[in-house]
Amino acid sequence: MIQFKSFTLQNGLRVLIHEDKSTPMAVVNVLYDVGARDEDPAKTGFAHLFEHLMFGGSKNIPVYDEPLQVAGGENNAFTTNDLTNYYCQLPAENIETALWLESDRMLSLAFSKKSLEVQRKVVCEEFKEHYINKPYGDVWHKLRALIYTTHPYKWMTIGASLQHIEEATIEDVKGFFNKHYTPSNAILVIAGNVETEKTIQLVEKWFGTIPSGEKYNRQLPQEPPQLAPRHLEIKSNVPVDALYKCWHIYARTDNRYYAADLITDILGGGGSSRLFQALVKEKQLFSSIDCYHFGSTDAGLLTIEGKLAKGVNIKEGEKALNIELNKLQQEGISAAELEKVKNKTESAMAFEDMSVMNRAASIAMYELLGDANLMNTELSRYHAVTVEEIIEQSRIIFTENNCSTMYYLSNNQ
Amino acid sequence: MNRKIAPPIKDAIEYKLALKPYEYFTLDNGMPVYTIHAGAQEVIQIEMVFYAGNHFEKQKGIAALTNFMLKNGTSKRNAFQLNEAFDYYGAYCNRSCYNETAVLSLHTLTKHLHHLLPVMEEMLTDSIFPQSELEIYQQNAQQRLTLNLQKAEFVAGRLIDSYLYGEQHPYGVYTNPEDIDALTTEACKTFYKDYYLNGKCVLFVSGNLPADLRIQLNNHFGKLGSNNQKIIVPIIETLPAIEKKYRIENDLNAVQGAIRIASPFPNRHHPDFKKVAVLNNLFGGFFGSRLMSNIREDKGYTYGIYSYIHNHIQQSAWVISTEAGKEVCEATIEEIYKEMKTLREKKVEEDELLLVRNYMIGGLLGDLDGPFQIMARWKNIVLNNLDEAYFYDSINEIKTISAEALMELANKYLHPENFYELVVY
Numbered sequence: 132m133i134q135f136k137s138f139t140l141q142n143g144l145r146v147l148i149h150e151d152k153s154t155p156m157a158v159v160n161v162l163y164d165v166g167a168r169d170e171d172p173a174k175t176g177f178a179h180l181f182e183h184l185m186f187g188g189s190k191n192i193p194v195y196d197e198p199l200q201v202a203g204g205e206n207n208a209f210t211t212n213d214l215t216n217y218y219c220q221l222p223a224e225n226i227e228t229a230l231w232l233e234s235d236r237m238l239s240l241a242f243s244k245k246s247l248e249v250q251r252k253v254v255c256e257e258f259k260e261h262y263i264n265k266p267y268g269d270v271w272h273k274l275r276a277l278i279y280t281t282h283p284y285k286w287m288t289i290g291a292s293l294q295h296i297e298e299a300t301i302e303d304v305k306g307f308f309n310k311h312y313t314p315s316n317a318i319l320v321i322a323g324n325v326e327t328e329k330t331i332q333l334v335e336k337w338f339g340t341i342p343s344g345e346k347y348n349r350q351l352p353q354e355p356p357q358l359a360p361r362h363l364e365i366k367s368n369v370p371v372d373a374l375y376k377c378w379h380i381y382a383r384t385d386n387r388y389y390a391a392d393l394i395t396d397i398l399g400g401g402g403s404s405r406l407f408q409a410l411v412k413e414k415q416l417f418s419s420i421d422c423y424h425f426g427s428t429d430a431g432l433l434t435i436e437g438k439l440a441k442g443v444n445i446k447e448g449e450k451a452l453n454i455e456l457n458k459l460q461q462e463g464i465s466a467a468e469l470e471k472v473k474n475k476t477e478s479a480m481a482f483e484d485m486s487v488m489n490r491a492a493s494i495a496m497y498e499l500l501g502d503a504n505l506m507n508t509e510l511s512r513y514h515a516v517t518v519e520e521i522i523e524q525s526r527i528i529f530t531e532n533n534c535s536t537m538y539y540l541s542n543n544q
Numbered sequence: 545m546n547r548k549i550a551p552p553i554k555d556a557i558e559y560k561l562a563l564k565p566y567e568y569f570t571l572d573n574g575m576p577v578y579t580i581h582a583g584a585q586e587v588i589q590i591e592m593v594f595y596a597g598n599h600f601e602k603q604k605g606i607a608a609l610t611n612f613m614l615k616n617g618t619s620k621r622n623a624f625q626l627n628e629a630f631d632y633y634g635a636y637c638n639r640s641c642y643n644e645t646a647v648l649s650l651h652t653l654t655k656h657l658h659h660l661l662p663v664m665e666e667m668l669t670d671s672i673f674p675q676s677e678l679e680i681y682q683q684n685a686q687q688r689l690t691l692n693l694q695k696a697e698f699v700a701g702r703l704i705d706s707y708l709y710g711e712q713h714p715y716g717v718y719t720n721p722e723d724i725d726a727l728t729t730e731a732c733k734t735f736y737k738d739y740y741l742n743g744k745c746v747l748f749v750s751g752n753l754p755a756d757l758r759i760q761l762n763n764h765f766g767k768l769g770s771n772n773q774k775i776i777v778p779i780i781e782t783l784p785a786i787e788k789k790y791r792i793e794n795d796l797n798a799v800q801g802a803i804r805i806a807s808p809f810p811n812r813h814h815p816d817f818k819k820v821a822v823l824n825n826l827f828g829g830f831f832g833s834r835l836m837s838n839i840r841e842d843k844g845y846t847y848g849i850y851s852y853i854h855n856h857i858q859q860s861a862w863v864i865s866t867e868a869g870k871e872v873c874e875a876t877i878e879e880i881y882k883e884m885k886t887l888r889e890k891k892v893e894e895d896e897l898l899l900v901r902n903y904m905i906g907g908l909l910g911d912l913d914g915p916f917q918i919m920a921r922w923k924n925i926v927l928n929n930l931d932e933a934y935f936y937d938s939i940n941e942i943k944t945i946s947a948e949a950l951m952e953l954a955n956k957y958l959h960p961e962n963f964y965e966l967v968v969y
Contacts, residue, residue, distance in 0.1 A: 196831060202902065440687070477634055
């Protein structure tokens, strides 16, 4: 059971404080309710580029990193399609340094031209390193565009093209900041060796005077149901053929999410999972196969991806995969198999919660979903899933019309 | 309130850091056990470290294969059933093979431990190395290798190691397709017999430990043949390459180059090692380092650049590593050498040095948070034949090393002509 105190400042900033006296450290986690899905389709990659610019100095503090490092702290941030999260960890006595830094950049960035110029280049190199200069690096670029016709999940966090990043202007940066980086669009979590009452005072001191700004009212075009199968075939300079199949699933807060999540573990979670055993070990049609989803806030995807074993035709691999899905739909699963994936979930949560940094981020993310206390009820939601629900959901999700398939073929063979 | 003024801080160097002591005992067969009991979560980690790394193999890849195949079949359970035995309880049983050692590890909720130790015992006494499992391993390993060879980072990593240590050395050796083809279950069985059944093993256990841990461990591992023999890690001479500069074209369509600049460096027992840890941080060890500030934050040539000391027991190396835009690779290398020159010729300012000290101590404080992290420190100390003085001396160096001493070290080690220089496009 994770304990915390939550309250909202007058300017709309939501604050949650979680005490843990067993650590000498404190974590300050600031989550902004903005991700790649909130971008202009003509200016994609901006939320992530912006994350880089948040380290380029704020109104009253020329550089972010140095004062934090002097205080013995370290920090990082990440951007997803849904949100942008900043976190720093430092010795608990120095927590005010982190509050000072975070509040100043929430108040206003410096909007330095040099920072924009440099970070445009840095992000372009990040783009190249992860998405161009690697075999299969552009897979999700292509898949998202195939699967989503309408919803802004159709582009990746890094952006749809290098060009969008290269063309970002300082005006874009200012507009984005004013629209999204306001107290009313943020969640502040403080965790670790802190006194709640004293921390509340510090939060009031540093964040209380920031103007609330306008609450961003998200109105995204929702993805219509997919009515027919989609196919895409790519030939590329990769060593082996790869198969990708994606099905639409549910939003993160939907009750059916839990069954869908457990299905990914049944099919693809480790050495005793169904697909690995049947397709890699027994039939030896694939050299590797995985089943996963992104846990995205809006309706997400369930993905199966596999690399074909040498000499195996991709259609043959796909057929065998469909047989396994069919088996799940027709024959269901035993109570023991369901128990196994529930145990796995319980264990994964316990290991995740060991670090105060993870706990802080989880509190922020559950608060974003509507209520931080979901964190404490999550396991019981998984335990409540029945064998019948797994079968029912496997029948609803794994239909041809709900599926997008990509053959990513090697042109060396 | 003036936002331009930083709040007061406690300098991290004023912190007294303590490494929580371990408990030590031996099993009936003499197997040493180190334990740390700590943490709020009901979890436990067991690491069984065998002296069965690639130093001991007579044929390339056998140490790694034997370690991997521990989970691929006993006379009672096949690979699926072994996996299932751990997966059912949400536990993780992993294998990893290093140069001197090879590890079998377990992570589980403490309440399930007694279901899992018997399975580990079975793997360590009754593995059968089925031919069919080897064939699947070979096929998939070949594919992975083909895929990795297309990645500049992978190619650069193995080439730089071979220049530093020589291809015949366990630290410099790498796998070719024919090595994978040559693997046999016979060789595995022999290696298993010599280095697992009759090998030498050290146990590291951390987390929320059950009261009867000692009895449980003794029941399952106290009769293993391990520790019957004195296994001595052979000292193998390195054979560094003569040629220092390399440019390799791996992919005609590459948009980046993988840059590795590296020089041989002594191991942890050398008096300079702890001091150089500070210099390395200043140079390229963290986000605020000279290399990162110049090459990423000022020039935008790369997404990230780091320097580090190889984590080897016998002989180490000092490495600078980055992926940079193809057209700016040479400019990046030039800047790396410029930063070496600055460190050799100009004393670091006290402000910057204090920042590095505080950052390192703060990092250590964070790193020691949690039973697994504390044990990781101890494991490093034990496996490198050091004692806790190493930990406290390291902290003392961070707190007290002078700007002059850092400049002297830069003059001793940071000369471009000592470094191998490699770019893989």
